[in-house]
Amino acid sequence: MKMTGLISGVCAVTFLLAGCGKPAATTANTGTPDKNAVTIGFLVKQPDEPWFRNEWKFAQQAADKYGFKLVKIGTQDGEKVLAAIDNLAALGAKGFIICTPNVRLGPAIAARAKACNMKLMTVDDRFVGTGDAFMDVPHMGISAGKIGNAVGEALWEEMQRRGWKMEDTSAMGITQKQLETARERTDGATETLLAKGFPKDRVYIGPLPDKSEVSTAFDAANVLLTQHQGVKNWLVFGMNDESVLGGVRALEGRGYTADNVIGVGIGGSTGMVDWKKEKPTGFYAALLISPKRHGFETAELMYKWITEGVEPPKLTLTSGILIRRDDYQKIMTEQGLL
Ligand code: FCA
Numbered sequence: 001m002k003m004t005g006l007i008s009g010v011c012a013v014t015f016l017l018a019g020c021g022k023p024a025a026t027t028a029n030t031g032t033p034d035k036n037a038v039t040i041g042f043l044v045k046q047p048d049e050p051w052f053r054n055e056w057k058f059a060q061q062a063a064d065k066y067g068f069k070l071v072k073i074g075t076q077d078g079e080k081v082l083a084a085i086d087n088l089a090a091l092g093a094k095g096f097i098i099c100t101p102n103v104r105l106g107p108a109i110a111a112r113a114k115a116c117n118m119k120l121m122t123v124d125d126r127f128v129g130t131g132d133a134f135m136d137v138p139h140m141g142i143s144a145g146k147i148g149n150a151v152g153e154a155l156w157e158e159m160q161r162r163g164w165k166m167e168d169t170s171a172m173g174i175t176q177k178q179l180e181t182a183r184e185r186t187d188g189a190t191e192t193l194l195a196k197g198f199p200k201d202r203v204y205i206g207p208l209p210d211k212s213e214v215s216t217a218f219d220a221a222n223v224l225l226t227q228h229q230g231v232k233n234w235l236v237f238g239m240n241d242e243s244v245l246g247g248v249r250a251l252e253g254r255g256y257t258a259d260n261v262i263g264v265g266i267g268g269s270t271g272m273v274d275w276k277k278e279k280p281t282g283f284y285a286a287l288l289i290s291p292k293r294h295g296f297e298t299a300e301l302m303y304k305w306i307t308e309g310v311e312p313p314k315l316t317l318t319s320g321i322l323i324r325r326d327d328y329q330k331i332m333t334e335q336g337l338l
Pocket residue numbers: 049051099124125142181212239240266267289
């Protein structure tokens with residue numbers, strides 16, 4: 001009993017110090033929230049990644065359109081997330097959108113948001129609560145399984161076009177098994193390849209740590225390539241562009257070129273650097289996903305939730321478009337990304 005009292009006392013003090021529970025700004029006469037005073041946070045797990053920089057860019061466009069203040073914070077670990085929520089509370093923010101550094105932090109983040117009287121929406125990575133179930137927090141993510149299927153389809157079609165023999169070809173998938181949206185993407189690609197007749201025993205999965213970057217993918221791919229040598233042609237897929245680029249770079253380090261590698265990413269913005277190179281690389285295509293929807297729409301939904309009381313849909317899943325070296329400029333321009 002005493003212990004519980006002590007703990008809740010400490011929490012209360014922490015929240016007080018953090019400025020939680022600060023009254024919302026109101027207009028002088030009506031007592032309704034002052035729309036001009038709205039502040040919204042946008043927290044992302046990997047602020048250096050082009051995907052997240054683009055989400056911020058489009059969220060800022062929503063802020064400019066509606067006239068609210070957007071506070072962008074890079075939150076690479078749990079401590080940074082909790083500190084960011086406290087800072088937002090001190091700034092009088094009434095809600096935030098987050099792509100968490102770890103989905104298992106969901107319950108702690110939701111509790112802190114509640115204590116600070118802030119609305120909460122997740123983007124990209126969905127909170128996991130008790131019993132491995134997704135938490136009941138409005139979410140916008142990609143339709144990971146379907147996009148993975150489209151990756152598998154693109155790999156298979158290009159392999160057929162090149163006339164590669166099945167027995168000469170292996171496939172590597174670089175992914176975070178611990179993150180549902182990542183696993184669903186690579187499971188989707190695998191499922192489609194197997195459905196086409198690709199042999200199951202030649203699809204290898206390279207696991208990533210909690211940070212998905214070209215460098216961590218490069219390491220994962222090298223481990224996999226050391227285990228599976230003497231393969232003539234490789235198909236490369238992964239949870240995002242970074243993981244496929246890591247695989248392609250590892251293959252280049254072992255003498256493979258665009259002629260014997262077909263890589264299909266998910267994202268578009270990171271992978272396109274390879275299409276700007278004079279000579280094609282093994283990064284053949286990507287499923288373009290929409291940082292515009294994920295950034296602009298989540299910020300807009302949060303703003304309407306705060307100012308009009310309209311709760312965002314529980315789950316929105318966005319789709320992807322296949323892009324390649326020869327058409328990425330046209331399609332990305334149409335999508336407002338170039
Ligand atoms: C996850 C990945 C990102 C991006 C996003 C849509 O958060 O880590 O690279 O693919 O989903």
